[in-house]
Structures are given as structure tokens and as C-alpha cells.
Amino acid sequence: MKILRIEELVFGAEDAAAGVKYFEDWGLENLGANGTGADFGMPSGQVIRVRAAGDASLPSTLEKGSTLREEFWGVDNEASLDEIERELSRDREVRRGNDGSLHTRDPHGFALGFRVAQPKTPPADPVPSRLNKPFDTKLRAKPKRIGHVVNWITKAKEREGAEFYVDRLGFRVSDRAPDFGDFLRAAGSLDHHNLGMFNFRDFAGYGHIAFEVASFDEVMVGGQFMKKAGWKPQNKPGRHIVGSNTYWNFVSPCGGSTEYFSDMDMMDDEWQPRVWEKFPGAHIWSTD
Numbered sequence: 001m002k003i004l005r006i007e008e009l010v011f012g013a014e015d016a017a018a019g020v021k022y023f024e025d026w027g028l029e030n031l032g033a034n035g036t037g038a039d040f041g042m043p044s045g046q047v048i049r050v051r052a053a054g055d056a057s058l059p060s061t062l063e064k065g066s067t068l069r070e071e072f073w074g075v076d077n078e079a080s081l082d083e084i085e086r087e088l089s090r091d092r093e094v095r096r097g098n099d100g101s102l103h104t105r106d107p108h109g110f111a112l113g114f115r116v117a118q119p120k121t122p123p124a125d126p127v128p129s130r131l132n133k134p135f136d137t138k139l140r141a142k143p144k145r146i147g148h149v150v151n152w153i154t155k156a157k158e159r160e161g162a163e164f165y166v167d168r169l170g171f172r173v174s175d176r177a178p179d180f181g182d183f184l185r186a187a188g189s190l191d192h193h194n195l196g197m198f199n200f201r202d203f204a205g206y207g208h209i210a211f212e213v214a215s216f217d218e219v220m221v222g223g224q225f226m227k228k229a230g231w232k233p234q235n236k237p238g239r240h241i242v243g244s245n246t247y248w249n250f251v252s253p254c255g256g257s258t259e260y261f262s263d264m265d266m267m268d269d270e271w272q273p274r275v276w277e278k279f280p281g282a283h284i285w286s287t288d
Contacts, residue, residue, distance in 0.1 A: 001083045001170050004117045004188035006146045007046060007074030009209060011254035012053040013037070013066045018253040019050040025229045026211070026250075026258060027141045027222060042211075043122035044145035050254060059103070059111035067255035068206040071110065071149055072101065073169075074117025076188060084114050087168055107160045108153050108197075108204045125214045141222025141260055143211035150196035150207035153181065158199050171195065173273040174265075175242045180279035183242060185267060192243040192265040200279075208234075208249060210259040216246045219260040223248040238286030242279075 013019035016036045024030055028040035028048060037050035051058055051069075058069045075081050081102060088094050088104050095103045101115040122144045153161055162182055165171040170187040171194075181198035185191055198207060213219060219237060227233060234249040234257045245264035249257040 001080045001087075002076040002188045003080075003114075003169060003171070003186040004074050004076055004119070005044075005046070005186060006071065006149055006194060006209075007115055007117055008049065008072035008113070009047075009068060009146065009149065010049045010051065010058065010070040010072075011066070012051055012055060012058045012061065012069045013254045014053045015066075015253055016050055016052040019066070022231065022253050022258075023048060023050065025226060025231065027143055027213075042143055042145055043120060045118050045120035046146045048146075061111075062109050063205045063255070065255065066253060068149070068209075069111060070103075070113050072113035072115055073186070074119070075114055076117065078116060081114060081116060084169070107164050108151065108157050110151060110204070139217065139221050140225060141213050141218045143213055143260070145212050147191055147210045147212045147261060147264065148194045148196060149209050150198060152201050152203055152205045152207050153197050153199050154204050155199045155202050157204070158182075158197070161197055165195065165197075172267075172269065172271075174267055174271065175274045175276065177276040177279035180276075190266040190268060192245075192267055206256045208257040208259050210247070210261045212264070213260050213262050216262050219246050219248050219262055222260045223250070226250050236286050236288040238283040238288070241281055241284050244284075 020038045023040050031039040031041045036052040040048040053066055061067050061069055085094050085102055092104055097103060101113050103113050106112055165184055171184040174185050174192050175183040180200050183193035184195045186194045232251045234251050237248040239246045243264050245261040247259050247261045249259045252258050
């Protein structure tokens, strides 16, 4: 069994039109309207779907209002999909969709989907050369892919949830802090984390999704564009301690926030997980 990445995220928004506008401003490609919402694509082949919160086809949610309704994970092949179905069917309902995808819930109650990944290879970032090339003053952030999703969890379910993802779905722990939560990476990924499970608010709900851009310049110009378009920053740009990536988050009308990030740590199975006695803090530096 090998889970590779986040494949698709489905949102239910109370104001679906605002959700569509938000992701257009964020720099995603609008693939076309779908009912009251729209679908968005990235060079990686990953997809964001925005739907009206009242859409009856969406899974029920732990939260009221706008939020993430289902997160799909991409696996390497059909055999892995079958293995996940056998494993999770031992103690929870697992449903097959008409397209062959799996649908279930994790111990926290989050709706999960699994399907065979359809990856595309984003174009390589050009080697920067400034010889006779003034900086592009019209640069826009163009997210290449979804890197990770973060969910809030309750402390009571923390260990059960970690064992579900690590022991049963093959995720690896990159960093862990008892007073904060877990940073987990999928078996087929080198990202420091693809899934954050954070306990310090002690409730179950959606936190944020993170989109990789080519550079810190794109983090900054993307954020400046969002501010000028009227969207509210959640924080100041900076560089995290855990994961080391640069970041800037904005409050989304689809719930939670979205993050531009660049330059994240990469880990393989030789990495020894760090267990922090106390979480070391949010950032190495910040513009605040």
C-alpha cells in the first residue's frame, strides 16, 4: 500500500460564488462551473472542488458553515486501493463510489476518499538568471500543487487518530509535539508533511490547505495580490521552524485558510522523527 499525495479536496461554501472568486484570485485554473460552484486544477493534476454548503451530494460535516467536506488521497495503483478497502473495512464502513473511489471516515470523523492518483509533472522551475532580465513586476503566484492539509483534532482522539494514519495507512511521523500535534507524510511523498493533526485547540475541524509556489517572491506577490483583492490575511509571512517552509495564510470563504508555501524540508525513511518535549514555536522569522 502506498499513498502518494492529496488528490482532491471538496469544499462546501455558504457563499459558493465567493469561494470560486477566492480560488481564481489565489491563482488556480478554473476548469469550469459545476452547479453552484466550480472545479479548479493545478499543473500537478490535483483538483479543488467548490460546492454550495447545502449541496445534498456532499458528506456531512463536523462543523457548521463553510468548511472542507471531503479529502481524497491518491494511491499508486488499484492493488493499493483494494488493500485500503480490506484494511479499513475491518472496523468502519467503506463505500465504493461509481467511479471506483473509496469513501469512509477517520477516527476524528473527517470524511476521507481514496482513488488511484493521476499525477502530472509540473514544468521545472527555470534556473534564475538576472543577466539583462529585470525582475518581472507583473509576477503572479501560480500554485504548482497542493502540499498538505491541516486538521484540528481533540486530545481525546489524538493517539487513536495517529495510529489510524501511521499503522493502517502507512503515513510516517516527521515531527511530533505532545502540546501541539503530529506532522505526518504519506509513504510515497518526500514532503516534510502532507497531513497535520493539531491538538492544541482541542476540537475537531478543518484548519488549512497549503499550495506550493516556486519561490518566496511568489509567496509575497501572491499575498499582496490577495490583500489588494480584499481578502484577509490570517498571519504575517515568515518561515516556519517545523518544516522550514516560507508561508503566508489567508482566510478563505470556503472555511479555514489557504497557505502559499515554498522551500519545505524533504524527508525519506532515513529521517529519524523528532519528538519535541515542547513545540518550538511557529516561525524562525516573521515580518511581524
